[in-house]
Amino acid sequence: MQTGESKVEEHRMSTTVSRVRAAYARIDATGRPEIWIGLRPQEEVEAQARLIDERVSGGERLLLAGRLFAAKGNIDVEGLPTTAGCPSYAYDPQADAPVVARLRAAGAIVLGTTNLDQFATGLVGTRSPYGAVRGAHDPARISGGSSSGSAVAVALGIVDFALGTDTAGSGRVPAAFNGIVGLKPTRGLVPTAGVVPACASIDCVTVFARTLREAEQALSFMASPPARALPALPGRAPGPWRIAVPPTHQLGELDEGWAEAYEAAVRQLAAAGADIRPLDLTPFTEAAAMLYEGAFVAERYTAVGSFVDKAMAEADTALDPTVAGIITGARDIPAHRLFADQDRLAALRARAEAELADADALLLPTAPGHPTLAEVAADPLGANARLGRFTNSTNLFDLAAVAVPAGEVNGLPFGVMLLGPAFTDDRLARIAGLLQPEVRLAVVGAHLTGQPLNPQLLALGARFDRTIATAPVYRLHALPTSPPKPGLVHVGPGAGGAAIEAEVWRLPAEGLGRLLAGLPRPMALGRVELADGSHVPGFLCEPAALADAEDITSYGGWRGYLRGDRA
Known part of the structure; x- marks a missing residue:
């Protein structure tokens, strides 16, 4: 039989390494090679995972230990080429971009760099020689x-x-289409050093995650102290959140069912106590059209125009023709047009700020629709322009934004976003949380704090609530699984049951559904009775799996068993 020390060692060494192995297995199983531009060798990543586990075991506090992340291909990752989606542009960075370095310093492990619309020019995800x-x-x-x-x-x-970037909506539109969270922070809150620029004056580094809490935690390590004076935000009167909502006709044409899904999100906020108030969306949509149709697109030529000119002269086949056309078309915009557009934008921004003055946030659909690959191929410029209707003005107006899932339409994700003045990032996240109701979950084994599967909870946005014992109606068994985990079985009163150490976690209801969808047998989700008489969902075990499992009830819990301490 294993000693307590050997069992603890097995769990410690499996924590991050097993997650890395699972990630690479997932890469193989999904069959989506177009996701990646540069993928680190699995052996290299596993070696780093072992070092992370050793550091944690040695007492280091690495709050992102065990978390795996990817970086958009225009963000520097040491050891991988930065391509910005163009192989002939590639260079080998001498160091990580600060955002990558900060996440690594907190214990997170980067797997590789990801595909993108070339030179971050597009909202479609199809403009890349990598597929x-x-x-x-x-x-x-x-x-x-x-x-x-x-x-x-x-x-x-x-x-x-x-990690993504967002100039016109690139950190939010993909979040909406794929049913995840996208945080677009206040401009300048996250450093853009080590990032190939699109429009340097308004570029933002963003973060995607499956839950709001996971995205917020990652962003907290990426952010810097404000490099500019904090604006004097309007004093907030006491009371419920004030959410600005435009009249439906100002949203323009939406895909079938999207208007109803948006209205459902409005009702959900109202049901949570928010004060819904009207807003004129006109200055936002007029400014959105200016990002590509006006002189501001000239900044894209400033970023990579000389490279694109040279590559076109050499008939470089790696250039995406749509991207090349946008960038070279910006070359000859006259200076007087830029000054005229700046004046017009200033007027529109003043109108937008007046509309938002008595609101905490503006709620909008993240995009007006979700096109097919064929529709984008048939009209690449028109389809892209439509997608930026609600997102293009955000950085021009110096707003913060968060995009979150808000249900489904015809079986596909639907998303909304909340916009607010610069440096109201925390406020927007709190409001967005009203769209993600929480549930409680009791865990007794491998999902406990510090155990191998605990990162699964954290990745779903779970937060620790309390430690408590179960009611004395359960028995605990050590299952022969990998990683090892216990099986909790309800035996009822007077049947030799005992109180078992447990933790209660709070997580988004959607997160619980994701956890249940991937729950392997013999585990099952059921109601667990706690020592205070309450009942919460929790992990139980099918009795048929106990034939070869050691009864470890006398240890009082999984941690006691690992230590070898009988209760």
């Missing part, structure tokens, strides 16, 4: 861009979170 990135839920539909590979890697469960 069109297909939607996670329907491969006939686009994934959304430009941060396409990052979003799909998260949605398919390969990584816990991923």
Whole structure:
């Protein structure tokens, strides 16, 4: 029989390494090579995982230990080429971008760099010589861009979170199409050093995750102290959240069922106590059209125009023709047009700020619809322009944003976003949380704090609630699984049951559904009775699996068994 020390060692060494192995197995199983531009060798990543486990075991506090992430292919990752979606542009960075370095310093492990609309120019995810990135839920539909590979890697469960960038909506549109969360922070809150620019003055590094909490935690390590003076935000009167909502006709044409899904999100916020108030969307949509149709697109030529000119002269086949056309078309925009557009934008921004003055956030659909690959191929510019209707103005107006799932339409994800003034990021996240109701979950084994499967809970946005014992009506068994885990079986009063150590976690209801969908036999989800008489969902075990399992009830819990301490 294993000693307590050997059992603890087995669990410690399996924590991060097993997650890495599962991620690479998932990469193989999904069959989506177009997600990746650069993928680190599995052996190299496993070696890093072992070092992370050793550091944690040695007492280091690494709050992102065991988390796996990916970085958009225009963000520097040391050891992998930065391509920005163009092989002939590639260079070998000498160091990680600061955002990558900060996440690694907290214990997170980067698997690789992901595909994107070339030079981060597009909202479709198809403008890449590495292949069109297909939607996670329907491969006939686009994934959304430009941060396409990052979003799909998260949605398919390969990584816990991923980095994107957002100039016109690239950190939000892919989130909506793939049923995940996208945080677009206040401009300047996250450093853009080590990022190939699209429009340097308004670019933002963003984060995708399956839950709001996971995205917020990653963002907390990426952020810097504000490099500019904090604006004087309007004083907030006491009372419920004030949510601005435009009249439905101002949303324009939406895909079938999307208006109803948006209205359902409005009702959900109202039911949670929010004060819904009207807003004129006109300045937002007029400014959105200016991002590509006006002179501001000239900044894209400033970023990579000389490279694109040279590559076109050499008939470089790696250039996406749509991207090349947008960038070179910006070359000859006259300076006077830029000044005129700046004046017009200032007027529109003043109108938008006036509309938002008495609101905490503006709620909008993240996009007006979800096109197929064929529809984008037939009209690449028109389809892309439509997708930015609600997102293009955000950075021009210096707003913060968060995009979250808000149900489904015809079996595909539907998403909404909340917009607010610069540096209201935390406020927006709190409001977005009203769209993600929580449930409680009792765990007694491998999902306990510090155990191998606990990162699964954290990746789903779970937060620790309390430690408590079960009612004395259960027996606990050590199952011969990998990683080892216990089986909790209800035996009822007077049948030799005992109180078993447990933890209660709170997590989004959607997260519980995801956890249940991947729950392997012989585990099952049922009601667990706690010592205080309450009942919460929790992990139980099918009795048929106990034939060869050691009864460890006398240890009082899984941790006691691992230590070898009988209760």
